[in-house]
Amino acid sequence: MPDMTGSIVVIGGGTAGMEAAGQLAKAGLSVTLIEKEKDMGGHLKDWYHLFPDRRSSDEVLDYLNRQIDNEHINMLAGKTVSGFRRKGNEFIVSTGNGEDIKADAILMATGFDLFRSERKEEYGYGIYDNVITSSDLEKMFRNRELKLKNGKKPGRIGIVHCVGSRDEKVGNLYCSKLCCVTAVKQAMELRKNLPDCRVFCFYMDMRMGGALYEELYREAQEKYGVGFIRGKVSEVGVNIDNKLVVKVEDTLVGRPLKMEIDMLVLMAGMEMSEEGTRLAEAGKLKTGENRFFAPADHHFGSNKSNVKGIFYAGTCTAPMNITETISHARGAVTDIIDYLRNIKK
Amino acid sequence: MENEGKKRIWSDYQKEIADDHFFYVRSCIRQSFYPGSEQFFLDFMRNVLGKDVYENPSHTTCTGIGYHGDIVPLQTIMTVVARHFALMKESGYRNIAISCVTSFGIYTEILETWKHFPEELEKTREYLFKATGREFDIPENMAHTSDIIYKFRNEIAGRAKNLLINKKTGEPLKVVEHIGCHYAKMFPKFGVGGAEFPRVLSGMAEAWGGEVVDYPERRHCCGFGFRQYLVQANRGYSISNTAKKFSSMQPFKPDLVLTNCPGCNMFMDKWQYTIKEMEGTTYGAEGESIPVLTYEELAGLVMGYNPWDLGLQYHMVQSEPLLEKMGIATDKKDKFKTKDGRQMPIPGNLINA
Numbered sequence: 001m002p003d004m005t006g007s008i009v010v011i012g013g014g015t016a017g018m019e020a021a022g023q024l025a026k027a028g029l030s031v032t033l034i035e036k037e038k039d040m041g042g043h044l045k046d047w048y049h050l051f052p053d054r055r056s057s058d059e060v061l062d063y064l065n066r067q068i069d070n071e072h073i074n075m076l077a078g079k080t081v082s083g084f085r086r087k088g089n090e091f092i093v094s095t096g097n098g099e100d101i102k103a104d105a106i107l108m109a110t111g112f113d114l115f116r117s118e119r120k121e122e123y124g125y126g127i128y129d130n131v132i133t134s135s136d137l138e139k140m141f142r143n144r145e146l147k148l149k150n151g152k153k154p155g156r157i158g159i160v161h162c163v164g165s166r167d168e169k170v171g172n173l174y175c176s177k178l179c180c181v182t183a184v185k186q187a188m189e190l191r192k193n194l195p196d197c198r199v200f201c202f203y204m205d206m207r208m209g210g211a212l213y214e215e216l217y218r219e220a221q222e223k224y225g226v227g228f229i230r231g232k233v234s235e236v237g238v239n240i241d242n243k244l245v246v247k248v249e250d251t252l253v254g255r256p257l258k259m260e261i262d263m264l265v266l267m268a269g270m271e272m273s274e275e276g277t278r279l280a281e282a283g284k285l286k287t288g289e290n291r292f293f294a295p296a297d298h299h300f301g302s303n304k305s306n307v308k309g310i311f312y313a314g315t316c317t318a319p320m321n322i323t324e325t326i327s328h329a330r331g332a333v334t335d336i337i338d339y340l341r342n343i344k345k
Numbered sequence: 346m347e348n349e350g351k352k353r354i355w356s357d358y359q360k361e362i363a364d365d366h367f368f369y370v371r372s373c374i375r376q377s378f379y380p381g382s383e384q385f386f387l388d389f390m391r392n393v394l395g396k397d398v399y400e401n402p403s404h405t406t407c408t409g410i411g412y413h414g415d416i417v418p419l420q421t422i423m424t425v426v427a428r429h430f431a432l433m434k435e436s437g438y439r440n441i442a443i444s445c446v447t448s449f450g451i452y453t454e455i456l457e458t459w460k461h462f463p464e465e466l467e468k469t470r471e472y473l474f475k476a477t478g479r480e481f482d483i484p485e486n487m488a489h490t491s492d493i494i495y496k497f498r499n500e501i502a503g504r505a506k507n508l509l510i511n512k513k514t515g516e517p518l519k520v521v522e523h524i525g526c527h528y529a530k531m532f533p534k535f536g537v538g539g540a541e542f543p544r545v546l547s548g549m550a551e552a553w554g555g556e557v558v559d560y561p562e563r564r565h566c567c568g569f570g571f572r573q574y575l576v577q578a579n580r581g582y583s584i585s586n587t588a589k590k591f592s593s594m595q596p597f598k599p600d601l602v603l604t605n606c607p608g609c610n611m612f613m614d615k616w617q618y619t620i621k622e623m624e625g626t627t628y629g630a631e632g633e634s635i636p637v638l639t640y641e642e643l644a645g646l647v648m649g650y651n652p653w654d655l656g657l658q659y660h661m662v663q664s665e666p667l668l669e670k671m672g673i674a675t676d677k678k679d680k681f682k683t684k685d686g687r688q689m690p691i692p693g694n695l696i697n698a
Contacts, residue, residue, distance in 0.1 A: 118350060121541035126350030235541075237561035238346065240596035245561035258561075 004028040006340045009093045009103040014042020016314025017109035019329035022067025038078045048141035051185040052212035110276035112315040115164025115269040133268045154262035161203040165269035174290045176269035177319040191224040200227040270319040303332040358539035363486040368438035372445030374607035381656025382641040409447040413571035427473045430481035439485040446606035449489040450527025491605035498552040506649030509555030512672035517556035518600040522546035525606025562593035567609035587616040591628040602637040613637045618661040636664040663697040
């Protein structure tokens with residue numbers, strides 16, 4: 001598409017924003033990619049291995065960095081968007097430091113925030129030593145520091161699914177979709193790194209709907225001996241030896257359990273990002289019951305917003321994995337190109 | 346353990362507690378079993394802090410025990426509570442101070458019901474008016490009396506004569522705080538510090554020099570559980586829950602248990618006696634049982650009130666080991682004497698005495 005001209009502001013430099021920026025630039029469009037952190041990459045740069053094949057996240061990050069290595073992309077890292085306004089067929093996007101950028105279209109790729117696990121007070125995150133989140137565990141894997149607060153290796157590890165997902169108490173009725181497979185992947189990584197440890201997953205339902213997920217679940221049980229207990233953890237405490245005491249009901253055998261473990265990993269769900277929420281209010285963009293951006297149509301307009309010229313990509317619309325995020329970003333690029341062609345007719 | 350995490354939770358669950366002019370409603374259980382508690386509250390508020398605390402002699406039970414025992418219907422208890430509000434209105438008060446955690450839970454549950462189902466409020470107004478000719482207003486401020494003592498905990502610390510410090514070792518006394526389920530488990534927003542890591546009692550214990558013990562069964566029911574006890578056939582279930590709690594706290598060697606609920610105080614105190622009788626098990630250090638005190642009793646000890654004026658002798662588990670640690674001297678011969686010096690019968694089989 002060598003005849004394409006136009007300028008696009010992409011807000012958010014995670015997986016969706018990077019992929020979309022790269023594809024837009026390849027089409028000859030001028031792109032400004034704004035990221036609030038000092039580095040591009042979003043949550044991906046904190047992750048260690050990815051499901052289902054446990055490849056290193058660095059490989060995907062390298063791919064995305066190559067995508068944005070393009071002369072048509074102006075990268076503004078460490079900058080926020082304070083707001084935007086329409087002027088004719090154009091938008092004026094204002095950054096936090098007072099800079100105004102003209103754009104023919106805006107792509108929101110503001111991603112997600114991890115559920116703040118301290119909101120599930122009964123699990124004691126931020127209070128009890130050795131209650132950590134899935135994100136904390138990925139950092140431990142990355143830094144090769146898989147240990148308890150006292151420096152010892154954990155012997156018994158619990159993994160709690162659905163932390164902040166499918167939970168009316170915290171106001172999130174939706175499924176975050178990726179936590180089950182993340183738990184399975186992390187359980188296997190734990191067993192691989194600490195062959196003597198025992199791992200127990202506490203789940204409501206195993207939602208293994210992605211490609212190769214079910215196979216991973218089977219492998220976790222057969223090859224790695226991970227225990228899966230169907231029941232939700234009701235509370236966590238500590239005993240005199242500073243071991244975590246977890247109460248849970250095993251709903252398959254209909255018995256309450258009280259288990260002593262060394263480490264508890266909370267599978268934090270995904271929520272609409274604070275940045276996305278702020279921009280939704282500022283730009284009068286509709287949000288859904290789940291508080292993520294509401295697409296114009298769930299079937300054939302998932303990249304379009306209720307405002308002409310503003311588009312969505314990735315997890316700012318709903319929880320999705322890396323594969324889906326990249327596909328969604330490419331879909332947004334198609335819609336943006338189509339939009340630009342129409343307004344210039 | 347990180348206290349910063351707890352502080353964050355505590356900051357999320359702060360509540361407005363009135364400063365003065367309280368309409369005080371007593372507890373059925375407390376004024377019978379631990380009468381020094383309410384006596385201390387009234388004396389401290391009126392005579393030490395100079396606050397206005399009013400009691401209306403027409404106040405009755407809230408019928409909470411009957412409600413939780415499935416013999417008093419919701420409409421009836423709502424009308425009884427509405428009558429209490431009518432007495433408050435007639436007396437010219439807007440701030441209600443509730444001595445009992447069960448009542449506090451009943452009041453919060455009813456106010457929330459009326460908020461979400463206004464037609465129930467209108468029906469209750471009608472029932473009360475038809476039955477008594479009375480009308481009522483919703484209180485402007487509602488606090489449990491442990492909230493009020495929490496609010497004034499530093500005033501008590503400022504007047505402390507006996508801190509929660511072991512006089513022999515210089516170490517802080519280890520305090521197990523036990524919050525009544527109906528205080529905040531139903532509506533965390535109505536409790537100081539919420540439901541999971543309540544601050545109301547731990548704040549008092551720390552302000553008075555003690556160290557709060559966290560243990561795995563901290564949140565577990567005291568064993569009362571209403572129907573678990575009220576139905577006689579279920580009492581084994583009740584006592585086994587109490588035993589579970591005490592077994593869990595035992596390794597931490599607590600010096601005392603601090604409660605804010607009448608039922609909890611009663612069951613954690615009396616079931617210790619029963620367990621000792623049944624199987625010889627005790628949970629305190631050196632074969633003793635663990636004294637279980639109300640927050641007013643503890644506040645009174647800290648401020649230097651006479652333990653026998655506070656009614657500690659009416660507990661099943663006697664408090665002498667705790668008094669000794671705090672360096673409080675008592676005269677045993679006064680222990681079971683009336684205010685005018687008459688000797689009362691001395692109970693047998695006192696434990697810890």
